[in-house]
Structures are given as C-alpha cells and as structure tokens.
Amino acid sequence: MTNRNHNAVLGLLLLTLSGIWTWLVMSTIPAGFGEGDIGPRAFPLIFGLFLAALAALLLAQSLRHRSDQRTRTAPDDPAGSPILWLPAALLLIEISAYGFLLEKLGFVLATPLVVLAVMGLNLRIRAPKLLLGMSIGTTLICWIIFEKALGIYLAHGSWINLG
C-alpha cells in the first residue's frame, strides 16, 4: 500500500473514531451548568470535533493527491515503511499472555515461558543452549535486581507461587 493509501485509510479510520467518540461523549457525559461551569463534557467534545475536522482534512488531502497522481508521479512526503501486521499481532498476543500468566503463575515461572515462546515463535531460534540461557538468565537477573535488590514487587502467582 502506498503512503497516500495509508493516509486515506488513516483519515477514514480517524473520522469513524471521532464519530463514535463524539456520540459516546454526548450520550454518557453530563453537560456543565453554565455561568462559568464548563462541565466535564466540553473538552472531550471539542477534542472529538477537532479530530473529525483534522481527519476530514487528511482524507481530502490524500484523495486530491491521488487524482493528481494519475497524471504524474509526484515526490512524496517520506514514504512510510510497510506495516508488519503478523509480528505486531503476535507480539500483542504474547504480551497479553504474559500479563495473564504473571497473575496466575508469578514472575519466576511466567517469564521463562514467555521468553521461550518469543524466541521460538518470533525469532525461530532453535539452539537449546541459547534458549535455556536466555530464558533462565533473564528471569534470574531481573528477579535478583528488581525483587531482591530494589525491593520492587514482581508478580506472585495465584495458582502457584515460587516467590
């Protein structure tokens, strides 16, 4: 997808977002009483409308450029890089699973599992020594530094707890 298509999609998405936002704000937040009381609704509402205007501008700009593009290839503002949806989605799942496991198994058990998963799935590393070293090493060093030396609470598990 070209940069301009990105911009058009972004414009459309933001326009939708601002529509939903403004509707939610109007229907759930009470207005102020007037006489100097602006109320909690005014600012979210103004921001929503601002976003709608800016998104519409972006959309219009990208559409106008696209019609220009048919006749000539104009130099772009620096083109965006391709979006790697799969690695991004995978990481989203992994981090969320990490959060879930932290509460259930605690830091000491959840961390090596997640490190193993990340190294196996995302990086496709198969060297057993590296896998073992990284997962145990990272866990142990973080546990010693944060929990023991700095006294920062690392998650303890609710299903099982190793401290």
Add this chain to the structure above:
Amino acid sequence: MDSFLNALALALTPMSIAAVGFGTLLGLVFGAIPGLTFTVALALALPVSFSLETVPAIGLLLGTYIGGMTGGSVSAILLGIPGTPSAAATVLDGHPMTKKGLASLALGTAVIVSVFGGIFSLIVMVVSVDLVSRVAIGFGPAEIFALVLFGFSTICGLCGKSLLKGLISGVLGLMIMTIGLDAIEGVPRLTFGSVNMLQGVNLLVAMIGLFAVPFIIEAFSEKPHNRNAPRPIANVRAKLPSFDLLFRNLWLMIRCSVIGTGIGAIPGTGGAIAAFLAYDHAKRFSKTPEQFGKGNIEGVIAPETANNAVTGGTLIPLLSLGIPGDPATAIVLAGLMIHGIVPGPALFMNNASEVYGMYVAVVLAYLWVLALQLLGIRVFIHVLKVPRELLAVVVLVLCAIGAYSIRNSAFDIYSMALIGVAAYVLVAIRVPITPIILGMVLGPTLENEFRTAMMLSEGKMDIFYTSPTALGFIGLAALVIILQGISELKLKRKNGRKVQVSDA
C-alpha cells in the same frame, strides 16, 4: 545558601552518586544501541525510581537522559549508524574519521565536548530558570492556559514532517487523557463502568508502550540474514584531544553550546535539530568547509557540543513553566511529580533544595560520563556486538516489569501492549508519537486551567483577551501553526513544480 548546602548533602550521598552512575551507564548503553533510544531507557528506569528517595530518583533519570545523549555518538562514530536521532549529524564526519583510523580521537573529543556543552547549558539553565520563574509567578489560570496552548502547538507543529499529522497526534493524546475521572467534578468519562478505567490511561504505561514496543516489533522482524552480521569494530579507546585542539575550537564550542541550549529551550525541537543546525553552522564558518564530510574534527565537535547543550535547554521550560519539550523531559516530569515535586513558577519556593540537588546531579552525571566513556569504552563497545533481537527480548521483560510495577495490575500490561502496537502502526505511517505523549502530559493542565479561568470570570471569555500575556501566547500559538502551514504549502508547490519540469 542554606538550601544549596542542604542540596549538596542530599546529592552527594553514596546512594545518589550510585543512582546517577547507574542511570548514566543505562543511558550510555541504550543510547549507543541503534534503535534503542534513551527515551526507552527513561521509560524503563522510571519504575525503578519509585523505590528511591527523591534526589537519587531524579538523579537516576537525569543520568539516563544525559548518558543517552552522549552514548549516541559511540555507534555514530564507530558504525556509522546513529545510536539516537540526536547523533545523526555526528555520523557525517565521525564515521569518516573512523575510516581514517582516527576513531579513538573522535570518541575522546566527542566525550569532552559533550561535557563542555552540557555544563555550559547547565549554567545557562540555572540562571534562566530563576529568571523565567520570577516572571511566570504572576500568571493566573488564563495565562497558564494560553502558555500551555502555545507550548503544545509548537510541539505539534515542529516535531513531525507534516503539521496535519502532528496536530492529529496531539489531539489523540489530549483525547486519551480525558478518559477517567474528571478532576474537577469527579464525573467518570468514557470509563464504560470499568473500575480499572477510572484512573484513566496511565501515563507511564502509555510511555513504555509508545516507545519500547515499536522497537521490539522492528527488532523481531529483521531478516535473519541481517542479524548477527559481523560489525567491524576496531580495537578502540577514547583518546583525549590535545589542549591545543580544544583551544583552537573553543569559540566554535561556545557558539554550538548557545545553539544547543537555545534550540533545546523551544518545546518540540530537540537534539537532532540542534545537532544539524550546529553542524551546518560549523561548516559555514569553517576555514576548510570542503573537508566536511571527509572526517573533519569540527564536524564532530559541533553536533556533539550542541546535542548535549540541549539537555540544559529543555530543562528551562520544564522546571520554570512545567512544560516538557520532548518525550524524555516528559518522563523526567512524571518522575518529579511522583516524588511530589511540581515543576512550575512556584518550584523554587516549595522545593529549593531538591532543585539544587538536581543541578548537582547533572554535574555528577557528566563526571560519570567522563569516567565511564574514557575508562570503560573498551568494555562498553562490546554491547554493540550483542544481537539486537536478543536485547529486544530483555526489553520486553523489562517493559512488563515496568508496566506491572506501577499499580501491580496485569490490566496495565494489556494496555501497554495495545498502545504499543497502535504506536507501531502510527510510526510506520509516519504519524509522530511525541505529540501524543505531550498531549497526555499537558492535557489535564490545559483543561483544568481553562475551566478554573472560566469559573473565575463567571463564564465570560474576556478573561483571555483582556490579559496581554494570555493574548500574546494565544497569538504566538496561532502564528506557529500558520507559519508552519505556509512553509509546508510552499514546499509542496516547489516539489510539484520540480515534477512538472522533470515531466516536461
């Protein structure tokens, strides 16, 4: 004087010295690794600072900031890849120096001029923070609203390549910050009845997500054959430049320090812009401009002096007005507020000894930079050989620890992941993320001051246009946006014309 002596006592405890040293080391390492910036280091250091006393905590953050600014030059000089954007200009002459076999001299000079720029800007900062605070102490809610609006529009206008995308990003940040309990009337806003949402989106969680997660995704998706590519790092050390060399370039160093401090004081600019301006300035006024780009030492001195002078410059609006100019200072601001220090005109009245403690911490950080870079560079460059994707695995674990430790809740880890992936998509389509974070930082002030002003004036807008100060700032905000818009239009026209010519 009493508070200064008090501050010395606070800042020179073994704990403070160690915290500043640890921060500096962290910053140097993160700054030196391309792709990992000191902003990520700061976001990860912030949760650690919770467990420390005030001055060591701030020292840790300032050390990270300063170390990071300096560390970027190492990979710029040795590998030709800037470790941080602010070291991009250093590549131009620093890397050719390495090719000529002068890497040690380039590294040594970079350290010395960085310290010079940093200390110079610290002195300017100490004087100007006091002056600006004295002026700003008389500001009421209307003036503060206008001032924040001005700072914010500068950030949106200057930090990206497109004004429109900068503004969009800024408004998104402002919107995110309205989620949660309304600070004035206690009404829940867009919380969907969730208790977790009542406190709103946590700023620190958002920062970790915004800056660290895109790095992790990018590091993970590098092609395997690009990984583990042997990086030619010669056996180097930092060689101190001769007095003669420094003395010859003293005037250049002073001018570049002024450029750096000045640029740093403008919100939304930062190290990269200052370094390129200084490089350009040095080239223009050099007796041998033709040697620039071929390994001229002046081309290392200028950007390295300027980017470190930025550190003092950015702290001026932060401490005197409470306006952070870039994500790094926004994190320092968050760290200050967590320890009960609210930057702004009243800072000196309430927290004089902590502020002096910060000044001492900055000096300490530069001493650490000198010691670590000059003595430890041999060990330190081995970090550059560690594969990026393995570092990313460690960063992933650190992110989770950071996000979790803020409220001991997995909800924050989920939010971090979501915000991080969204940030990755935004970065990929060239929407700047700095305005989001600064919108989140400045949003509550903007709203609360406006609402307080309207309560004071009983709903009459004239409170804004009868105050010359408020009117001035609002005018400046409009001017910044209009000028930026016009310059972008001009650029587009110029590009358009070029194409027509080439088509013909």
